[in-house]
Amino acid sequence: MRAMAKQAQASRNSPVFPITLGFSKLLALFKAVVLLSTASIMSYASQIALAPVYGGIPTSLYHSKISAFVFAAAWVAKYLPFKLPFRARNLLPVLSLYVPAAQRTLARHSDSWGPFWGPIITEGVTFYPLLFLTVYSTAHLANFGNLAADGIVAGVFAACFWNIRSLVSKHLVNRIGSSWILTRCGLPNLAGGIYALVSPSLLFLTAIPAILHTSMYNSMCTPTAGLNETLAASNYTLLARQESNTGYISVLQHNHQNFRVLRCDHSLLGGVWESPPPGFEYVSQGVKEPIYAIFVMLEAVRLVDPPPKNPNPKALAIGLGIGTAVNGLIAHGVETDVVELDPVVHQYATEFFQLEENHTAYIEDAITFVKRENNNKGKDRKKYEYILHDVFTGGAVPASLFTMEFFVGLRDLLSEDGVIAINWAGDLKLKAAKSIVETVRTVFNGCRVFREDMPEEDTDKAAVDFTNMVIFCTRSSDPYTFRAPVDADILGSIARRNFLFPQFEINLDQYFGVSGGPTLLSESNIDTLIGWQETSALGHWAVIRTVLPPVIWENY
Template identity: 45%
Template sequence: MSFEDLLRQVDRRRFGTGMALLVLLAFYSPLSKLVLSPTYGYLPSKIFHSFGVAISGGLGWLLKDKIMKRLGRLGGYLLPVLAFWVPTIQYLIKQQSSKIGNPTGPVITELCGYYPLILLTVAYAGKQIQASLRLEAQGDLVVEHVPLIGTYVLYSIGEHFATTLLSWVIGTTFLFTRVGMQMILAACYSAIIPSKWLVLAIPSILFSVTSNVHFAGINGVNSAIANEGYSLLARQEAYTGYISVLENENDGFRVMRCDHSLLGGQWTKKTPGYRPDVEDPIYAIFAMLEAVRLVEPDHGVPRVDADSKALVIGLGIGTTPSALIKHGIETTIVEIDPVVHKFATQYFNLPPNHIPVIEDAVKFVKKAESSSNSPQYDYIVHDVFTGGAEPAELFTYEFLSGLHSLLKEDGVIAINYAGDLTLYPTGLVVRTIQAVFPSCRIFREAPAGDEEDAQFTNMVLFCKKTPGQISFRDPIPADYLRSKSRESYLVPTHELDPTMFASWPKGGRRLLVDKEAKRLHKYQDRSALAHWSIMRKVLPDSVWENW
């Protein structure tokens, strides 16, 4: 049979219905992870996602004959109903995330909403496609496996395309928010399969409009978290995740959130007469990063701030770059997410007199390396953290070597790394940094305590391009910028012994290189889960759950 003969005997209506449903399902896969990430974090939300999708889809295909025989046409009519109920089911389950835990929470949430949608969609769409092709004359093997392979290829391509498209459009309008796009997909289901059974979706739609705080805008969220003393000032879906600005008026601080982690925060309540030149950070680590200015140069001649240049990789709320700018240092900030930069400027007093570069840091460094007129920097601050884990690509030997080339011969780099000191990736990153920069000292944010999460910490590595001892000059009053926080935390105190990172497990690596960065993903998941538990102690559960 020729390809033209095959096309002539295809039932195009049924074939088109099946294909359209698979495309919708492919779009829902990356969206489901985005819906879970503000409550559980992006990395924990995808630990078992692909496995669950594969199991649900496989069962839907294997059981499609039994499912459709039992349900008949009702199986198709129930699809749009289920699609409209998924946002409500997920919302109600996520309100119990503190009790369910992580990573159990993402699994249960998808098991009660998204996975049944996959199973029923694959069963119905697979049956439609299989019946439309009319391959019975070609034998049972062709009848079963040709549609299976075709639908799998279509779904895989669709999911890849959807992931890329979502990264472009997420947050551009209300319809293109996480919950908005769930409703769009449900509406598409109902357009493909018009059904009088849609009346069963009315309660879910009404609940979404009246009780789901994400449909009620900022006022809806504030009504849910007011009892905890918090208010939502701004929020936006963005490239790196769900970004929001929260304020606690009772304790007097403001934070910027990205999914289930905090990018930083500052104190807003001040005693009468206290006017620091820059805002006080709520985390000591950001004040400690500014100690990069205190590292004494090898030639013994003190650096002049007005003649210095700084490069900051990763903005957060802008605590460190704000201080560098205030000291008169020409500061270039590389930040991948324009929303983070916008919120840092609007809500955290990031000074406008800096050089903003809204770009992926890897691309920026590669272009700067190859440029003949790229500036050399006296200071580089490497401070990247989101999603509960460090992006491995920004700690590879190749990327750090690029930063090495951008640093002046007597320059200093400060690298912030957050993670479990006992896990393999932490030692791997430290050894890689030491392989690029011959002189380093390592300090943790706070002394080790007896808490179970004491091994998960922020630490800063201060490094130079040249061999020799790193020493810090004694700060003078001007270094503190009239900030009490900097008086307490500017000078690094809790030093770590670098030998604790000198060994690595069997089968491990001494250095992290580009081509092996993905090997760290399983460790990133563990780090993100530990970070999730810590974050639940920082802000109340309802603040995380109502995002």
């Protein structure tokens, strides 16, 4: 306390900032900026490393709030009367290089910790201590010996940290996986190198075991025979994997039941039976059977009666997955365009799930595509008789693709007698479901909503009603029905025979009622849907853990 009192007295007798900054002080400030920038890289690296184990939303739920608290605590810590018994900067490269190994070890406890505490505990051991020592070192490097000046500097450096963190995410997201250094394991090694340049020390030698483990033995970081040996104990084999702009993408195959799935972080984008599913071995397959029925229900756009007048209809698919619905449309001669943000998803759908080649793929953001095509007023202006909108993953949807503005853009691409099918999964008891349905109904006409299956209990009494549903809408206000599928529609598929025709319609007025008008989603209130989906994502984590065993999610 005496030291703090003396420093406060000195600050009152000194100017807010020194009149001149010598070379040594400028160098110290430069080092401080580099340290914070490196911590920003580690913040992003930590998030993408935990997403395959806990999902993107649970991982980020409290990351920013805890990081802000750690930042403030570390800056205040420099005023304490005692100092750390070591030079904090010398520990930073060592801690950074041990992060992948620590995360690999802690991931094995994810099933017992759950999606709420798991990310907090893991980053409490790995990232937050690193952030504390980084900010602590920065505060000492940027010390002006003046409380007023230090307060201003603290605010400037805090803003610097958050802005750089945002820029790192923005500029790296589309480069993740392009080289080893730009991966969830490569970035901590990059950060360790930068930390070591700022503060070289012989202590760095203690990180050699971590470097060897990351480069040779850590299955999360490098292909190892041990990974498939571990997965084989649960009857799975990893066929391919790569980090990409939407997350960690991999292809897994069950060795005994012969189904194959496409994984994105802590979610599944789809899957197929490589041979007829158990109990149907006698059936001659026309096409590979999907493991999820909801994807074939999207193909029911072809069953809408009356159908579009164009004898050669065109289709647009927003979101690809493994291409189940897209392949179904192509098989019926429908000229199909696909808009998929992730190039690896498209690559793996083609290589491992037999996505038909005769389609046009646009590997870009759907908002960019829709705006560009609507601005095209020439003869090449696109119009579609069928639009499929399926972008659900990780217990959530990209909120920007569920706004009124985006749906208006899709409506303008839909022909006058066309039909759109929108897939959404979630708890119908939550506000998000009602707002999404009502936003869609505000833009389109003739909307009918079908759930994947009948609820297991009375929906009026149930506390939770989680389901997959498809919203079918048209531009016209004329009523329509769905014709019964014929053999040609089925494509020799068991799933299509049982689930292509929409069966379980939701009475929207009865289910949602009219009290408490829903929030119509738009670009101005997009954060509303993002907030609502936090609860849904935590629930989805528990559901998806029952689809594949925990060891599969933890060993990637």
